[in-house]
Amino acid sequence: MGTDAIDRRTALAVPILLTASAADASASTQSAESVLLQFLRDFENCDLPRMDSAFAPDATYFDRSPAVTVESFEPYRRGRGMPAGMRKLATELPKTKPGPPYHRVQPIDLLTQSTGRTAIFTFHLEGEDSLGRRTVVLERRSNGWKIIHIHASNIQRQG
Structure with missing residues (x-):
């Protein structure tokens, strides 16, 4: 036996x-790309708990800025966690728009650069009168891929 x-x-x-x-x-x-795309869907749905969970605790960001002069540079210095403008949008849109989804975030010209535990994504967001430029950096950690940095900028069309 x-x-x-x-x-x-x-x-x-x-x-x-x-x-x-x-x-x-x-x-x-x-894949890091599938994590990024899921995060963008969560942003479209303004799902703050899921959005928050996509960020590493030590994540940093540079938020988008308005196409006007500002009184203070403080809101546009490096921040921690989810970008303040993104959080504000995800909080306010469900109050004024039907959904989910409450808005569309469709990355155009998505470029992926990866090496080892790091993936860098750049893409554009096109509006009628603006072009959004985004860089999102993800790092593979023990609990999966996490966003460690977002850099957002917008350009307004003249006229």
């Missing part, structure tokens, strides 16, 4: 363990 019993148990356990390992590997190797 000794070796046969062990061999049968091992034979039954190995496929189960391999299946579990494959599922874990799949979850841990989810």
